[in-house]
Amino acid sequence: MKLLFSHITNNTNAKSASLEIYKAGLLDEYYTTIAVFPNSYWDYLSKIKGLSEIGRRRFDPVLEPYVKTSPFSEICRQIATKAGISSLINQDSGIFHIDEVSRRLDQKVARNLVKAQKRNVGGVYSFEDFAVQSFRRAKTLGIKNFYDLPIGYWRESHRLLTIEQEKWPEWASTLTGFNDSEKKLKQKDEELQLADAIFVASSFTAKTLKSYPGQLAPIHIIPYGFPTVTKKKKNYTQPSKTRRLKLLFVGGLTQRKGIANLFAAVETLEKHVELTIVGYKASENCKPLNEGLAKHNWIPTLSNDKVLELMRESDVLIFPSLFEGFGLVITEAMSQGTPVITTDRTAGPDIMTHNKDGWLVEAGSTEALKEQIENLLIDSKILSETSKEAIYTAENWTWEDYGQRLTETINKSF
Incomplete structure (x- = not known):
């Protein structure tokens, strides 16, 4: 047949x-x-x-x-x-x-x-x-x-x-x-x-x-x-007064992706984190979206190879989606050795283990998202080990x- x-x-x-x-x-x-x-x-x-x-x-x-x-x-x-x-x-x-x-x-x-x-x-x-x-x-x-x-x-x-x-x-x-x-x-x-x-x-x-x-x-x-795993070694350096934790979001700029929760979670952490956002606006008439983008580094569009490069340069990908069939950016980031914070309404629970090769938070919970970011600020050394585990996971499901x-x-x- x-x-x-x-x-x-x-x-x-x-x-x-x-x-x-x-x-x-x-x-x-x-x-x-x-x-x-x-x-x-x-x-x-x-x-x-x-x-x-x-x-x-x-x-x-x-x-x-x-x-x-x-x-x-x-x-x-x-x-x-x-x-x-x-x-x-x-x-x-x-x-x-x-x-x-x-x-x-x-x-x-x-x-x-x-x-x-x-x-x-x-x-x-x-x-x-x-x-x-x-x-x-x-x-x-x-x-x-x-x-x-x-x-x-x-x-x-x-x-x-x-x-x-x-x-x-x-x-x-x-x-x-x-x-x-x-x-x-x-x-x-x-x-x-x-x-x-x-x-x-x-x-x-x-x-x-x-x-x-x-x-x-x-x-x-x-x-x-998972995409082909990067051969480039990722080196993590400790965040300090002169080096903020590099956070990355890639996706449509809509609340279906949890972008409002992300903005709220980092609002009081801006001295400690640097947030880069890659994605098109879902609406030109959303005041809090426009205000949030003005505060952070916003890139409307990038080619896939440039997205992967940016993932390698970032410490963590944050993907707080509230309704997602899968979330290919999760696997893309992990394949580049970049750990991911995502929610229980993505493929996260199917492809990663919490606190091992990434982190899972409750969808829609700004507090849970903020707490996980704060945990990484307190103990950023865990990023290096989690990065290695993310690569291992990516190598074993192609x-x-x-x-x-x-x-x-x-x-x-x-």
Whole structure:
């Protein structure tokens, strides 16, 4: 049995999953929008100044015979976004909104299922918001539906983030997770209902699915892998009057990521810590966000290699997210020997051990976050040992390990 695989952008987890599915001999075709291969048209375009973002759609060359692209709608979406043509990309009626681009790609997969079945295709592997049409068609043909849910279930998201709206009303404009239409939310539920197997990357994501109003297929928790571990040795020096503890935050600047808690936690520690923040604003109209960014070192965007470099230069990554399917910045930091403070609503509990290779705090607790930072100021020598343990953890769960576990589970689910 083989699989049709689809993803609109080929992000890190889709890239790794598809490559391992190919290695296991399970891949029949991979449907996406834009695919960059060496010496291709898109490869040449990605080298032009101003078009380098295309390079993020780069695929492993071994997948070239399997990849089927539908670039037109995605190109129009990107152009409309850069040109600020909101009428083309607004959520309600924009013909190039990401939901419309996803719908067209999903429709293409659905149309090709009958032919694919004749080639011994017995499954469709797709992701949240990309799958409803192909899953419906697959059900009528007796083809298995494999569903990847990269972030927690929307009903639980609404419940937990409503609490944040009430707790931090001045940050409400950054909580954009309530913008999905009723139609889209129903589609999310239908995708889950049609799935024959559900894959999540953290125990927290699996826990959020308890809010689903019905029976679900088996849920498989397979944490994402760690990036390649750095070969550069990390040397820690003791914080002093002239050297503050270097804290780093990387992520969207929204209260879903706990940024308000972070600002509050370091407010009285500013003489002892140096906070650098990397990420886009979720809203231009959030006064406390703008005030907080003005106090600290804010970098709106960095390339991935520059983020990794900054992680190596920092003492600790702080990722106080309140609702996270995984949190790839956690594994990225640990792979660079930078320990992480994160919460129990990320993949932290699945991939790290508290007080050994990182630290776990209660989500939404400013006091717990502040206390953990203070502990490091009191005994910063622990950072060096924790850094070594973080590297060891990263070495022992790679993206290849993730892919092998995934393909083993898929094979058992056929």
